[in-house]
Amino acid sequence: MSRIKSAEIKIGLEVHCQLTNLMTKLFCSCSSDYRGKDPNTHICPICMGMPGTLPVLNEKALEDATMVAIALNSNISDRMLFFRKNYFYPDMPKNFQISQYDKAGGVPFSLGGYIQIDKEKIRIRRTQIEEDPGKLSYEGTIESSPSTLVDYNRAGIALIEIVTEPDIRSPKEARLFLEKLRSILEHLGVSDGSLEGAMRCDANISLKGGRRVEIKNISSFKEVERALNFEITRQKSFIERGIIVGQETRHWDEVRRITVSLRSKEEEQDYRYFPEPDLVPVTISKDYIQKVKVKMPELPDDRMRRFIEQYDLTLQNAEILTRNKEMADFFEECVELYKNSREISNWLIGELLPYVRDKNVEIEELKVTPKHLTDMLRFIDDGTISRKMAQSVFREILSTGKMPDSIIKEKGLKKILDKQYVVEMVEKVLKENPRAVEDALTDEKAINYLMGQLMKLTKGRIDPKVAGEIMRRRLSDLTKGIS
Numbered sequence: 001m002s003r004i005k006s007a008e009i010k011i012g013l014e015v016h017c018q019l020t021n022l023m024t025k026l027f028c029s030c031s032s033d034y035r036g037k038d039p040n041t042h043i044c045p046i047c048m049g050m051p052g053t054l055p056v057l058n059e060k061a062l063e064d065a066t067m068v069a070i071a072l073n074s075n076i077s078d079r080m081l082f083f084r085k086n087y088f089y090p091d092m093p094k095n096f097q098i099s100q101y102d103k104a105g106g107v108p109f110s111l112g113g114y115i116q117i118d119k120e121k122i123r124i125r126r127t128q129i130e131e132d133p134g135k136l137s138y139e140g141t142i143e144s145s146p147s148t149l150v151d152y153n154r155a156g157i158a159l160i161e162i163v164t165e166p167d168i169r170s171p172k173e174a175r176l177f178l179e180k181l182r183s184i185l186e187h188l189g190v191s192d193g194s195l196e197g198a199m200r201c202d203a204n205i206s207l208k209g210g211r212r213v214e215i216k217n218i219s220s221f222k223e224v225e226r227a228l229n230f231e232i233t234r235q236k237s238f239i240e241r242g243i244i245v246g247q248e249t250r251h252w253d254e255v256r257r258i259t260v261s262l263r264s265k266e267e268e269q270d271y272r273y274f275p276e277p278d279l280v281p282v283t284i285s286k287d288y289i290q291k292v293k294v295k296m297p298e299l300p301d302d303r304m305r306r307f308i309e310q311y312d313l314t315l316q317n318a319e320i321l322t323r324n325k326e327m328a329d330f331f332e333e334c335v336e337l338y339k340n341s342r343e344i345s346n347w348l349i350g351e352l353l354p355y356v357r358d359k360n361v362e363i364e365e366l367k368v369t370p371k372h373l374t375d376m377l378r379f380i381d382d383g384t385i386s387r388k389m390a391q392s393v394f395r396e397i398l399s400t401g402k403m404p405d406s407i408i409k410e411k412g413l414k415k416i417l418d419k420q421y422v423v424e425m426v427e428k429v430l431k432e433n434p435r436a437v438e439d440a441l442t443d444e445k446a447i448n449y450l451m452g453q454l455m456k457l458t459k460g461r462i463d464p465k466v467a468g469e470i471m472r473r474r475l476s477d478l479t480k481g482i483s
């Protein structure tokens with residue numbers, strides 16, 4: 001079987017981000033804080049599309065979108081127009097969605113731009129402002145008369161849609177792009193990606209020799225990577241057997257972890273776009289853009305450069321820490337409490353991040369605080385615990401949220417400084433491992449084995465440096481025939 005090289009894979013993303021910093025919906029004064037609320041309690045005649053009502057644009061949404069476009073290096077159109085996207089489906093009570101359009105005289109909010117991922121530039125095609133549809137949920141099964149429930153609390157929530165060019169070359173790069181985008185939006189303070197459904201994504205993918213396939217309904221970044229990996233495997237097996245991959249739209253089934261065909265090219269919907277007559281075009285002046293620009297907060301790339309300079313971090317570590325705003329904030333809070341910034345970054349990247357990834361949690365859900373980490377680092381510095389012990393203290397902090405001093409007390413993790421004890425334990429190990437001792441006289445590597453046994457016996461509670469010196473001295477005595 002031939003392997004598909006990454007250069008032969010083209011992935012584009014279409015990301016929908018809720019502007020979660022807005023108090024109200026995009027065109028009415030309904031509260032945007034709809035999560036966990038009773039269904040259909042955050043609605044009004046405007047977002048329900050009652051005859052005679054008029055939408056009014058949320059000014060803050062315009063400011064948010066302007067910041068996003070600037071951060072993405074995108075060119076903002078000087079005239080903003082809204083279009084009606086017509087479709088008949090119960091998630092929109094009006095039978096149309098107020099969106100933007102790049103044809104028929106329409107312009108998207110902004111055009112062009114890019115996000116830098118390592119050395120690659122992923123180009124942005126366009127951004128646009130639109131309203132979120134409502135949420136459908138299903139009850140019962142096919143056998144037991146199923147029903148669809150509609151909740152319009154989400155209908156009319158402000159979204160910014162960001163569409164990339166097909167510049168992404170692997171599922172992993174797609175995830176990195178989304179992480180970077182989320183970090184940018186969170187640094188701008190416009191969207192909180194940790195909120196359920198705040199960032200949703202459609203992907204399109206084509207392999208050399210096949211057509212473009214769109215994947216809908218991907219709910220999280222992890223799922224994006226999974227869905228794309230599945231689609232690559234599926235399309236590859238088609239191409240290798242000489243079967244043509246047709247242009248179609250597929251649905252990502254999160255439970256079964258497969259994509260399922262929704263519709264082919266021929267069934268493509270016609271949305272009958274036309275300009276929204278109830279909203280006037282808005283002129284966006286250079287002056288306005290400049291005003292927004294000057295009050296924009298620090299962006300991840302600038303923060304990364306500052307981290308390198310101010311905290312003496314490597315480019316790689318600074319890049320990893322600023323990939324996630326919560327992580328970058330956590331780091332800076334630690335530095336306030338403890339001077340050794342490199343040590344902090346090592347613990348965050350080496351211990352905290354793998355845990356976050358493994359448990360698939362958000363940093364703000366963790367029980368560890370900057371105080372936990374920095375207290376623990378001080379215990380290493382003053383010799384109370386070894387680095388090895390600190391690792392188990394840290395794991396305990398993560399699972400219980402207890403402070404390091406009480407963990408050390410409870411677990412009896414204090415380092416044993418008594419030299420006589422170390423000497424006795426060294427003797428014991430040497431006595432119990434005569435073969436290794438014999439090897440150690442001629443082979444350096446066998447010493448590592450003996451040290452391992454020693455740390456195991458003492459449960460890592462002794463200072464490995466001191467112990468190593470004692471071990472070497474005893475071995476050298478043995479070589480000289482002193483017992």
Ligand SMILES: [Zn+2]
Pocket residue numbers: 025028029030042043044045046047048156
């Ligand atoms: Zn409303």
